[in-house]
Amino acid sequence: MNSLIPSHGGDIYNYDKNLIDFSSNINPLGYPKELDEIIKSSFEDLLKYPDVEYRELRAKIAKYLDTDIEYIEVGNGSVEIIDMVISFFSRVFIFEPSFSEYRLRAEVHGLDIVSIDLDKSFEFTLDKLEGLREGDLIIITNPSNPTGKTLTKEILKEIYLRVVDLNAYLLLDEAFFEFSDLDYDSVELFKKLAYSNVGIVRAMTKFFGLPGIRLGYGVFEKDIIEKFSKKRLPWSVNSFAVNSSDILFNKDYIDKSFKYVKEAREILFNNLKSIKGISPVESNANFLLLKIDGASEDYIFRELLDRDILVRRCSNYKNLDGTYIRVAVKTRELNEILYKALREIMEG
Amino acid sequence: MNSLIPSHGGDIYNYDKNLIDFSSNINPLGYPKELDEIIKSSFEDLLKYPDVEYRELRAKIAKYLDTDIEYIEVGNGSVEIIDMVISFFSRVFIFEPSFSEYRLRAEVHGLDIVSIDLDKSFEFTLDKLEGLREGDLIIITNPSNPTGKTLTKEILKEIYLRVVDLNAYLLLDEAFFEFSDLDYDSVELFKKLAYSNVGIVRAMTKFFGLPGIRLGYGVFEKDIIEKFSKKRLPWSVNSFAVNSSDILFNKDYIDKSFKYVKEAREILFNNLKSIKGISPVESNANFLLLKIDGASEDYIFRELLDRDILVRRCSNYKNLDGTYIRVAVKTRELNEILYKALREIMEG
Numbered sequence: 001m002n003s004l005i006p007s008h009g010g011d012i013y014n015y016d017k018n019l020i021d022f023s024s025n026i027n028p029l030g031y032p033k034e035l036d037e038i039i040k041s042s043f044e045d046l047l048k049y050p051d052v053e054y055r056e057l058r059a060k061i062a063k064y065l066d067t068d069i070e071y072i073e074v075g076n077g078s079v080e081i082i083d084m085v086i087s088f089f090s091r092v093f094i095f096e097p098s099f100s101e102y103r104l105r106a107e108v109h110g111l112d113i114v115s116i117d118l119d120k121s122f123e124f125t126l127d128k129l130e131g132l133r134e135g136d137l138i139i140i141t142n143p144s145n146p147t148g149k150t151l152t153k154e155i156l157k158e159i160y161l162r163v164v165d166l167n168a169y170l171l172l173d174e175a176f177f178e179f180s181d182l183d184y185d186s187v188e189l190f191k192k193l194a195y196s197n198v199g200i201v202r203a204m205t206k207f208f209g210l211p212g213i214r215l216g217y218g219v220f221e222k223d224i225i226e227k228f229s230k231k232r233l234p235w236s237v238n239s240f241a242v243n244s245s246d247i248l249f250n251k252d253y254i255d256k257s258f259k260y261v262k263e264a265r266e267i268l269f270n271n272l273k274s275i276k277g278i279s280p281v282e283s284n285a286n287f288l289l290l291k292i293d294g295a296s297e298d299y300i301f302r303e304l305l306d307r308d309i310l311v312r313r314c315s316n317y318k319n320l321d322g323t324y325i326r327v328a329v330k331t332r333e334l335n336e337i338l339y340k341a342l343r344e345i346m347e348g
Numbered sequence: 349m350n351s352l353i354p355s356h357g358g359d360i361y362n363y364d365k366n367l368i369d370f371s372s373n374i375n376p377l378g379y380p381k382e383l384d385e386i387i388k389s390s391f392e393d394l395l396k397y398p399d400v401e402y403r404e405l406r407a408k409i410a411k412y413l414d415t416d417i418e419y420i421e422v423g424n425g426s427v428e429i430i431d432m433v434i435s436f437f438s439r440v441f442i443f444e445p446s447f448s449e450y451r452l453r454a455e456v457h458g459l460d461i462v463s464i465d466l467d468k469s470f471e472f473t474l475d476k477l478e479g480l481r482e483g484d485l486i487i488i489t490n491p492s493n494p495t496g497k498t499l500t501k502e503i504l505k506e507i508y509l510r511v512v513d514l515n516a517y518l519l520l521d522e523a524f525f526e527f528s529d530l531d532y533d534s535v536e537l538f539k540k541l542a543y544s545n546v547g548i549v550r551a552m553t554k555f556f557g558l559p560g561i562r563l564g565y566g567v568f569e570k571d572i573i574e575k576f577s578k579k580r581l582p583w584s585v586n587s588f589a590v591n592s593s594d595i596l597f598n599k600d601y602i603d604k605s606f607k608y609v610k611e612a613r614e615i616l617f618n619n620l621k622s623i624k625g626i627s628p629v630e631s632n633a634n635f636l637l638l639k640i641d642g643a644s645e646d647y648i649f650r651e652l653l654d655r656d657i658l659v660r661r662c663s664n665y666k667n668l669d670g671t672y673i674r675v676a677v678k679t680r681e682l683n684e685i686l687y688k689a690l691r692e693i694m695e696g
Contacts, residue, residue, distance in 0.1 A: 008582065010397035024397055036391055043384055046560035049358040049372060076424050076562075079581055101582065108579055212394035212587030214424075231456055233427055234356065234449065238586050239560030 005316045007100045009326070010211070012310060019305075020334055023312040024211070025145070025176070025287045028330040029260055031209035032253040038243050045239040052234050057242045061217045064248040065187045071195055071219045073228050076236040078175055078203040078216030079105075082139075084231050085171050085199060085224070086111065089137035095128060096319035097146055099173065102139050103318075111137075117319040122147040122281060122289075126158055134167045141173040143180050146317060146326045148283025153184040160190075163197050170198045176285040178207035178254060179261055187219050195221040206286065207257065208247060215241040261286045265329045271339040277346045286329045289314070295346065297322045303345045309338060353664040355448045357674070358559070360658060367653075368682055371660040372559070373493070373524070373635045376678040377608055379557035380601040386591050393587040400582050405590045409565045412596040413535045419543055419567045421576050424584040426523055426551040426564030427453075430487075432579050433519050433547060433572070434459065437485035443476060444667035445494055447521065450487050451666075459485075465667040470495040470629060470637075474506055482515045489521040491528050494662060494674045496631025501532040508538075511545050518546045524633040526555035526602060527609055535567050543569040554634070555605065556595060563589040609634045613677045619687040625694045634677045637662070643694065645670045651693045657686060 006014070010024030051057075054074050062069040075081040083105045086092060091112040094102050106113050114136075116128045124140065132138065140159070143150045151159070163170045172186055190198050201218035204210040215237060220228070247253070269288060272280045279291040292300055297313045304311055314324035327338060354362070358372030399405075402422050410417040423429040431453045434440060439460040442450050454461050462484075464476045472488065480486065488507070491498045499507070511518045520534055538546050549566035552558040563585060568576070595601070617636060620628045627639040640648060645661045652659055662672035675686060 006400075008397070008400060011400070012396065013399040013401070013403065021396075026395060030395055035394075039391070040388060043387070046383075046558050047374060047378055048360065048369075049356070049559040051361040052354075052356060052359070053361070055361065076581070076586075077583055079583070083581060210394050211397040211583070214583065214586040233424070233431060235425055235427070235559070235562065238424075238562040238589065240588055241586065 005313045007104070007316065009312045009328075015305075015310070017308065019308050019310040020330075020337065021310050022327040022330060022338055023310045025206055025285070025328045026211060027207055027209040027257050027261070027286065028264065028328075028334070029209065029253075029257050032247045032250045034250065035210075035244055035247055038246055039240055042239065042243040045243065048239070050235050050237060050239055050242055054237060054242065057237065057245050060245045060248065065219065067187055067191050067219055070222060071225065073218045073220055073225060074237050075216045075218070075232075077205065077214045078173065078201040078218070080236060081201050081216055081218045082171070082173065083108075084228055086137065087231065088224070088227055089135070089169065091133070091136045093129070093132065093136060093138040095124065095140060097122075097314070097317035098139070098141055099145050100316070115318060122149050124149070124151055124155060124159075126155070126162070129159065129162055132162065132166055132168055136166070136168040137171060138163065138168065139171045139173060141175070142186070143174075143176045143283070143285040145176065145285070146287070146289050146312070146314060146320075146324075147281050148285040148287060148289060149281070150180050150182055150284040153182075153189075156184070156186070156189075160198060168197070172198065172200045174200055174202045175206050177202055178258060179286045180284040181258075181262065182284070195219055197221070199224060204241070204244065207254075210244065213241045213244055214238065215244060261329055264332050264335055267332065268329055268335045268339065271335075272342065275339075275343050275346050278342060287326055288329065289324055289326050292323050292325065297325050300325055300342075300345060304341055307341045309341055353661045355452070355664065357660045357676075363653075363658070365656065367656050367658040368678075368685065369658050370675040370678060370686055371658045373554055373633070373676045374559060375555055375557040375605050375609070375634065376612065376676075376682070377557065377601075377605050380595045380598045382598065383558075383592055383595055386594055387588055390587065390591040393591065396587070398583050398585060398587055398590055402585060402590065405585065405593050408593045408596065413567060415535055415539050415567055418570060419573065421566045421568055421573060422585050423564045423566070423580075425553060425562045426521065426549040426566070428584060429549050429564055429566045430519070430521065431456075432576055434485065435579065436572070436575055437483070437517065439481070439484045441477070441480065441484060441486040443472065443488060445662070445665035446487070446489055447493050448664070463666060470497050472497070472499055472503060472507075474503070474510070477507065477510055480510065480514055480516055484514070484516040485519060486511065486516065487519045487521060489523070490534070491522075491524045491631070491633040493524065493633070494635070494637050494660070494665060494668075494672075495629055496633040496635060496637060497629070498528050498530055498632040501530075501537075504532070504534070504537075508546060516545070520546065520548045522548055522550045523554050525550055526606060527634045528632040529606075529610065530632070543567055545569070547572060552589070552592065558592065561589045561592055562586065563592060609677055612680050612683055615680065616677055616683045616687065619683075620690065623687075623691050623694050626690060635674055636677065637672055637674050640671050640673065645673050648673055648690075648693060652689055655689045657689055
């Protein structure tokens with residue numbers, strides 16, 4: 001892994017010029033505009049501590065997810081919840097490539113890390129669970145970041161049966177859930193099982209375009225919620241994030257964003273696929289992983305940077321060599337700029 | 349300790365009527381009003397991840413504190429920073445009564461807790477450090493919560509010399525610093541020693557009237573900053589909190605708040621002292637601890653609640669029996685309401 005490459009996208013602060021940021025994966029339509037009014041009318045709440053139990057916020061999230069409030073945990077971004085889950089275990093399975101924080105947080109908490117490389121198709125297969133034991137944690141990102149792959153309902157059920165059979169624990173990181181066109185909803189799927197041995201985290205960050213507001217949430221069985229209650233820091237979610245939860249119910253925005261990104265992704269996918277030396281991975285999220293032939297990620301990165309475009313190099317993901325970059329799906333106009341730039345770089 | 353009493357003030361969410369909240373200790377003048385404009389003009393930042401290194405924010409805090417950026421850590425409220433510091437040690441000295449989170453976080457991280465009761469004057473004395481060993485952490489709140497007591501410069505130096513001599517570590521929680529009229533500033537005092545063996549945490553929460561925005565910060569030696577960098581969660585401070593830091597430079601607001609609270613505290617202190625059965629503790633912060641004779645905290649609490657006033661019962665503080673309540677210093681008008689209510693309750 002290349003330690004000079006930032007662990008996360010969105011590192012626009014290292015450059016002293018304005019860049020088109022294709023390195024972080026945020027809804028290209030931005031957040032729902034009603035949020036401005038919500039915030040302008042909630043200044044008074046800054047003067048009070050947020051409810052340390054976040055009762056109203058959790059009730060709203062439960063309603064949005066169509067599940068019960070007793071299963072809901074909230075956090076300062078989903079990463080805070082993921083961190084707590086990891087801290088409850090002593091061994092974790094991570095499937096590479098994946099979000100770098102899983103490994104970092106596991107190291108902080110001293111877990112044994114079982115690092116499993118996915119095949120070059122990046123599809124999850126059941127043989128990857130070989131060696132799984134009672135009490136292990138496995139983390140699967142669905143849709144996956146950085147590949148955009150999703151689990152089929154059948155394979156998710158198979159994974160879950162294996163996990164339950166061994167009394168292990170499955171954490172599904174679904175930060176990009178709303179962008180995907182899955183034929184199932186894991187929150188619904190596991191509800192009748194009271195989320196036994198499975199937790200699901202989602203966030204406002206990606207789909208609702210709000211990385212700055214810091215609101216993550218998750219659905220967990222009651223035993224895990226009880227463990228959170230002993231571990232969590234008080235007031236971890238700020239007042240504005242609490243109030244922003246009303247935008248979860250803007251169905252028009254949700255439908256419009258989903259459709260927009262899906263169409264924009266298809267156009268960008270086909271355009272990029274037509275470029276010599278670029279093979280985009282089929283994605284069910286708002287980004288594309290691009291396999292590059294005939295040029296290094298650093299070369300592409302620098303050429304794009306010369307054109308004021310920032311993308312995510314991927315060689316600091318495990319199981320990705322220096323021949324991948326990840327690009328966000330942005331507005332059609334911006335995607336067109338990326339496409340033309342890459343075509344120029346690759347085909348001259 | 350009474351587990352039915354909430355661990356923190358400000359628990360207004362448990363009551364279904366509007367209360368005058370004397371239980372949480374927030375600047376009675378509220379936050380500086382320019383913040384509204386700062387926030388209204390920073391919506392765009394929600395669309396970006398905050399700088400994961402918080403370079404601009406840390407520079408501003410360093411400027412406000414008149415120290416160097418390399419010593420500055422920021423967090424999702426000071427409690428997040430305190431939690432990390434605690435996690436670095438295996439034994440902690442806590443001086444009771446004190447903020448309940450020290451104990452809770454020490455329990456989460458499995459530390460041995462040495463719990464030392466202060467004398468009834470609540471003044472810190474050096475004999476309380478007996479038994480301190482190399483590698484121990486001691487946490488002192490300065491001004492103290494819930495007593496409002498501050499360390500003299502002389503005793504702080506003595507404590508520090510003992511700590512350095514033993515190679516222990518002193519954490520000063522100065523959440524209420526700006527309310528006090530100390531003749532020293534610990535950030536300045538320890539600067540030339542590069543904060544060796546001492547850390548200082550402060551926050552926007554209390555003095556700047558912003559418990560909802562979640563911004564804490566601290567000053568630490570470089571070795572500790574390095575440890576934070578391996579431990580901290582990414583993006584723990586939200587965009588609005590980042591932008592709010594400009595209000596740190598509103599000297600008029602700072603001077604005005606300090607004077608207002610000091611005068612209001614003196615009036616409230618003298619008024620409450622005149623009530624039969626109430627003995628307020630001399631305080632250097634924006635709250636008063638009241639010793640009650642001839643009535644239980646529960647009785648006072650309920651009588652005040654009947655009058656729509658919420659105060660902090662104190663029997664879930666260690667080393668405070670059921671004969672103390674804590675009240676915030678609020679506006680003179682509200683303080684007058686509290687005074688009259690307490691007089692009525694105690695003197696009929």
